[in-house]
Amino acid sequence: IPEIALAGRSNVGKSSFINRMIQRKNLARTSSKPGKTQTLNFYIINEKFHFVDVPGYGYAKVSKKERAKWGEMMGEYFAEREQLRATALIIDVRHKPTEDDQMMYDYLKHFELPVMVIATKLDKIKKGQRKKQLKMIYDVLEMEEEDTLIPFSAETGEGKDVAWRTMLSHLKL
Ligand code: GDP
Numbered sequence: 001i002p003e004i005a006l007a008g009r010s011n012v013g014k015s016s017f018i019n020r021m022i023q024r025k026n027l028a029r030t031s032s033k034p035g036k037t038q039t040l041n042f043y044i045i046n047e048k049f050h051f052v053d054v055p056g057y058g059y060a061k062v063s064k065k066e067r068a069k070w071g072e073m074m075g076e077y078f079a080e081r082e083q084l085r086a087t088a089l090i091i092d093v094r095h096k097p098t099e100d101d102q103m104m105y106d107y108l109k110h111f112e113l114p115v116m117v118i119a120t121k122l123d124k125i126k127k128g129q130r131k132k133q134l135k136m137i138y139d140v141l142e143m144e145e146e147d148t149l150i151p152f153s154a155e156t157g158e159g160k161d162v163a164w165r166t167m168l169s170h171l172k173l
Contacts, residue, residue: 002171003083007054007104008090013120016154017090018051021163049171052077052084078111086114086170093119093133093151097140105141114170115147118163122153 008014055070078084087108091101108115119137122130130151138149148166152159 001048001050001083002085002173003050003052003081004167004170005052005054005077005081005084005087005108006090007087007108009098009100012090012092013154014053014090017118017120017152018053020154020157020160048173049085054087074107084111084113085172086116086167087111088116088118088167090118090120091137093122093130093137094124097137102141105143109144115143116163116166116170117141117143117147117149118152118159119149120152120154122151122158123155 006014006018008017054074089101089105089108091097097105105115105117117137119134125133134149134151137143143149150159150163150166152163
């Protein structure tokens with residue numbers, strides 16, 4: 001079954017993204033305690049594809065050992081995933097992507113898969129600020145042409161159709 005991997009700093013709105021995409025209130029819930037043993041969660045969306053939740057990053061205080069463990073697990077996952085079709089990085093449209101976001105984007109780019117950047121919490125900025133924020137995100141991440149930046153709001157559902165269309169095209173469904 002084809003998969004799309006989702007990454008994002010804790011509290012960025014990853015589970016809200018999943019829930020909005022599939023119109024559920026509480027299916028996806030990430031517990032994002034720093035230092036907690038991290039595992040990969042699989043969300044079975046339907047018989048057609050799975051979302052794979054890439055465990056949180058961006059914990060300044062996580063030990064070297066934890067980081068190494070994370071890297072090992074991710075490396076194994078990405079290396080063996082023939083069914084992985086695309087990745088999505090969830091970021092907060094209000095802020096400049098953090099160093100962790102930038103690192104994660106570069107990490108995802110490594111695997112020669114399309115990367116979707118979901119700029120979520122769109123409802124929290126003024127309409128007049130959108131263009132500027134999106135351009136800033138595109139520039140800071142040094143996004144590449146084959147990647148898609150999708151403005152999104154889990155609150156209003158804006159961007160949902162574009163996100164679905166993009167995902168389905170990557171999944172070839
Ligand atoms: P996760 O830790 O990345 O899974 O983050 P959550 O999905 O739990 O979201 C963290 C907080 O941000 C929650 O209080 C959500 O209600 C809120 N949130 C997530 N997405 C949006 C959005 O698009 N708009 C608004 N206004 N709030 C959001």
